[in-house]
Amino acid sequence: MxxxxxxxxxxxxxxxxxxxxxxxxxxxxxxxxxxxxxxxxxxxxxxxxxxxxxxxLTFLGSNVVRVDRFPFAENGRNYPWWRYFRRPPGTYAEFSFLEERLKSAQAVTISANTRTTVKANSNAYEMANLDGVVFNHKEVYDIPIDKGRFFTEMEIKAARNVAIIGVKIGEALFPGQEPLGKTFKIKGLKFTVVGLFVEEGEGLFDTPSKDEALLVPYGAFTKLFYVGKNGIEPIIAAKGRDDDPGLVMLENEMAGLLRAKRGLKPTAENNFALNKSEFIQDxxxxxxxxxxxxxxxxxxxxxxxxxxxxxxxxxxxxxxxxxxxxxxxxxxxxxxxxxxxxxxxxxxxxxxxxxxxxxxxxxxxxxxxxxxxxxxxxxxxxxxxxxxxxxxxxxxxxxxxxxxxxxxxxxxxx
Structure with missing residues (x-):
């Protein structure tokens, strides 16, 4: 005291x-x-x-391992880009192979991306960020939907012409109207709006924004654009488990399965790169x-x-x-x-x-x-x-x- x-x-x-x-x-x-x-x-x-x-950079996802031709981790003057350029891109068959056999992942997805012009009557939106996705895509990446819904598994399998659009696209194509249920065209094909993304606003840098994003089923995307070698390269990605720190188990299992699928000999080096989304953030x-x-x-x-x-x-x-x-x-x-x-x-x-x-x-x-x-x-x-x-x-x-x-x-x- x-x-x-x-x-x-x-x-x-x-x-x-x-x-x-x-x-x-x-x-x-x-x-x-x-x-x-x-x-x-x-x-x-x-x-x-x-x-x-x-x-x-949230579009890269968290705890995600991607299959790419070019690795994120290497840099410097001796970066052998010419060797990586000759590597084959991922395929839908490899995605199916991984989805069926991969045990260390919560989910596996494949997607293809391009920029395109969409039209509705006399209105158009240029350079929309179009992605073709599979049903498990929402398990790997965050897909914030404000109105409507995500695709059903049947719509994905049947490659239905349905779409989820961003706020900017909706305002440009259907000014003053509710976009849900409306139709628009991509390269002459009609698509029906079933979902609307949550508005994000302007980002600090010119990174992909959900406001100008356009999501369609993977099969519908392949009807519009050629996907594969010498075309649009798809990206295979897997979401790691919480009990796998550093995603070591997932990375090792993915490497082993991809080597087996591509028929690589034990002495041959990998002809693919496994990139972690955390690398860029770190x-x-x-x-x-x-x-x-x-x-x-x-x-x-x-x-x-x-x-x-x-x-x-x-x-x-x-x-x-x-x-x-x-x-x-x-x-x-x-x-x-x-x-x-x-x-x-x-x-x-x-x-x-x-x-x-x-x-x-x-x-x-x-x-x-x-x-x-x-x-x-x-x-x-x-x-x-x-x-x-x-x-x-x-x-x-x-x-x-x-x-x-x-x-x-x-x-x-x-």
Whole structure:
């Protein structure tokens, strides 16, 4: 109980000292405000930019392994693209083979993609992002449907001319109307709208958006475009299980089955690449980790300058209150009471500056930066408060220590 009372008394002394020198207090905390603003603004901007980029890559799916000709992981000047270019693309037969035998996957899908023009009466939408998919596609990739439904298994097997369209396509083809149940044409073939995607809005980068997406059954797609070698290459993808960290089991099983299906000899290298969707997201995360470190170092110099400002003010404060320190000690005040008194003052000064910096960062999140959404996370708020407290303790520990060790007789005379 006595400890809490002494802490409260120290805190009260510190607040009174800050209020009595308001101008000096404001000037002192400006350095910390600028420092915290600089470092937290950098982290917030980097985190927001990373989140926006990763959100724009959601079309790659999560825990997904794709069969491609070109690997994601290799780069550099010696990338043998000519060797990968000669590899055969995936086929529907390989998809069926994997779907039947693959045990380490939740689901397997095959899809084909192209850009095309769709028409309804006198209206048209150019460069619609058309995908032909199978029934299990919704188990591998997220398909957010706002209105209507996904294809039935019978519609997929019978290659029915049905479609799920994005908001932009619906508004262009059927302005002011409900698109569900309406018909439109792709290369002269009529399709009926059975579903409408959830509106996504503009992305940060020019990545595939559901707003301009168009989904049809895989069989219907093959009636419109040639799929295979020298044509549109299909993509086979498998969704991994949650109990397979790193998708090691899935990758190994897929490689073994594909080698068997393609008749590769044991000594022959793979003529396909298995690419994980997380590779690109991890690469993005690594890049932004480096940017965060660089930004933290730059912001650290700003907050260091603020720390020097607080230390300087605390030395001045100790000198001004030397007589008071002597009186307090002569009346029985312990060394730790004097230490806490000045330490609280430095920490409080730094925390006020840190809170001011966080408020400025929060206000900056309301500034419009186009498609980039700035979010001040709880992690960065806590980081700002911890840094403020730390810089206050570090800046005030030496002046507070000097004050606590003063001789009361000498202090009263000064």
């Amino acid at each position: 006595i400890v809490f009372r002494l802490i409260w008394e120290s805190f009260r002394f510190a607040m009174d000292a800050l209020k009595s020198n308001l101008t000096r207090t404001i000037l002192s905390l400006l350095g910390v405000t600028v420092g915290i603003f600089a470092i937290i603004a950098v982290f917030t901007l980097v985190d927001s930019l990373e989140k926006n980029i990763k959100d724009s 690469a993005v995360g690594s890049i932004f980790a480096v940017i965060s470190i660089a930004g933290g170092v730059i912001g650290g110099f700003s907050i260091l300058i603020g720390g020097f400002g607080i230390a300087n003010i605390m030395f001045v404060s100790v000198k001004e209150r030397t007589g008071i320190i002597g009186i307090q000690k002569s009346l029985g005040a312990k060394n730790y009471f004097i230490l806490l008194q000045f330490l609280f003052e430095a920490t409080a000064l730094s925390l006020i500056g840190g809170l001011s910096g966080l408020i400025v960062v929060y206000a900056a999140t309301f500034v419009s930066l186009g498609n980039l959404e700035i979010i001040l996370s709880l992690k960065n708020i806590i980081l700002g408060l911890v840094l403020s407290s730390a810089i206050g303790i570090v800046s005030g520990i030496i002046p507070a220590s000097l004050a606590s060790k003063m001789d009361p007789v000498v202090a009263i005379r000064m």
